[in-house]
Amino acid sequence: MFYETGRNASVGEENTVYIGQKPTMNYVLAVVTQFNNGCSEVTIKARGRAISRAVDVAEIVRHRFIQEAAVRDIKIETEVLKGEGGSTANVSSIEIYMSR
Amino acid sequence: MFYETGRNASVGEENTVYIGQKPTMNYVLAVVTQFNNGCSEVTIKARGRAISRAVDVAEIVRHRFIQEAAVRDIKIETEVLKGEGGSTANVSSIEIYMSR
Numbered sequence: 001m002f003y004e005t006g007r008n009a010s011v012g013e014e015n016t017v018y019i020g021q022k023p024t025m026n027y028v029l030a031v032v033t034q035f036n037n038g039c040s041e042v043t044i045k046a047r048g049r050a051i052s053r054a055v056d057v058a059e060i061v062r063h064r065f066i067q068e069a070a071v072r073d074i075k076i077e078t079e080v081l082k083g084e085g086g087s088t089a090n091v092s093s094i095e096i097y098m099s100r
Numbered sequence: 101m102f103y104e105t106g107r108n109a110s111v112g113e114e115n116t117v118y119i120g121q122k123p124t125m126n127y128v129l130a131v132v133t134q135f136n137n138g139c140s141e142v143t144i145k146a147r148g149r150a151i152s153r154a155v156d157v158a159e160i161v162r163h164r165f166i167q168e169a170a171v172r173d174i175k176i177e178t179e180v181l182k183g184e185g186g187s188t189a190n191v192s193s194i195e196i197y198m199s200r
Binding site: 048049050051052055056058059063071074075076077078090092094096 | 148149150151152155156158159163171174175176177178190192194196
């Protein structure tokens with residue numbers, strides 16, 4: 001699932017944090033927590049307008065909280081969303097791979 | 101200069117297209133024009149909320165207009181803007197390097 005479900009920033013399998021519409025610092029905390037729990041790699045994913053927030057999260061994490069964290073790679077792609085009645089919509093997405 | 105000035109999407113030196121608040125297709129056209137004029141590399145730059153639009157532009161260019169264009173690299177960073185009176189604000193930025 002791409003969309004978050006809980007009250008807090010959602011953390012999926014494989015140390016992935018999905019960026020939604022919550023305050024940026026919620027997601028920063030989620031990423032920092034993953035690193036502090038011993039993860040050496042955390043992936044930040046977002047699509048549509050949340051892409052800008054995903055970049056903010058990565059930048060805040062590495063500048064303010066975990067200086068030794070680095071952006072290892074960034075990928076962008078297009079996801080095709082299928083609506084009811086067979087209509088489709090394209091939405092851009094980003095994946096930011098961070099490692100410490 | 102980072103901000104665009106003209107009526108159309110702005111194209112700076114070094115085959116760079118700066119993404120602002122105009123319709124996405126303005127910037128797509130600017131990038132496609134650069135490639136069609138013989139450029140083998142075009143850089144798309146944006147900051148703040150325009151980052152999402154920059155990703156849209158890159159994806160539309162390579163999927164719909166120039167299939168042989170590829171995203172060679174993506175960089176994100178933080179720019180420090182200085183306001184009057186010495187205040188500063190951090191803003192995230194993205195650079196998407198496309199080549200054909």
